[in-house]
Amino acid sequence: MPELPEVEVVRRGLHEHLVGRQISAATVFHPRAVRRNTSEPFSAALPGATITDTARRGKYLWLVLDSVDALLLHLGMSGQLLVVPRDASASVHQRARLSFADGLSDLSFVDQRTFGHLMLDRGGAALPAPIAHIARDPFDPMFDQPAVVDAIRRKDTVLKRALLDQSIVSGIGNIYADEALWAASLHGERRTRGLSRLDVSRTLDAAREVMAAALDQGGTSFDALYVNVNGASGYFDRSLHAYGQRDWPCARCGTPIVRESFMNRSSYSCPVCQKRPRVRRTR
DNA sequence: ACAAGACCCTGGCCGC
């Protein structure tokens, strides 16, 4: 499940393998992979373009092209970008493929659950238009933490929901949200308006730290669906303290970690270190 | 304007 660290690992791999190469063909195999465009722009606009750079914001990454266009990529939950030999047979779940003029290798986009997608942005802006609403992530040099802290505290919502809101701070998904909350000893259901600036800031620091640690180790992987461009899985899951650790002892106090339902997904936390707020009675 | 829930999708896994 790619969040910021996993996407960054992929971006680095793509940068190493793709910059300077000229695209010769772009083929789309599944309409959902290009649902925010049609498939036409890919086959029409990409051939002949040279990849000059790569970039990332939050969980989105993009290839900068000398044609002024940008090829935006989002991995969704199960997307993989694989640099494969040109004659390699396609995975069953291959959704799109780029070939290059040098013929050295292809880029294969593989995505079992089809939440990932490609977008062609023709604006030429520094930040592609389709992700103009995505906030800076905690690794962005321009990330303004005091402003983000205030934005979170202005929201009428709970802390975990705010952490997952990509328009406030990007890159954090369910896994790193749970890890950051555990590290900050805060329950995700805490109302953001009742939190101190310090508590919110500590949580953001924790998110940055846990994602940095994951990045050092090549990203997190749980179900072999996430792999980097060479097909190697990350292994940060061995270092998790909360996510997926139901019934395992909390590393701080030994209390078994509990799983709770939240936003149609799972939240993991320590019932002692992360005190659940009292539910406000609504008459 | 804003918050919250629905929906999209596939395959592994579980219980019956």
Next chain:
DNA sequence: TGCGGCCAGGGTCTTG
């Protein structure tokens, strides 16, 4: 063994 149902969950859209 077969099958229904659940689970994983980011982002966008719809509803309230």
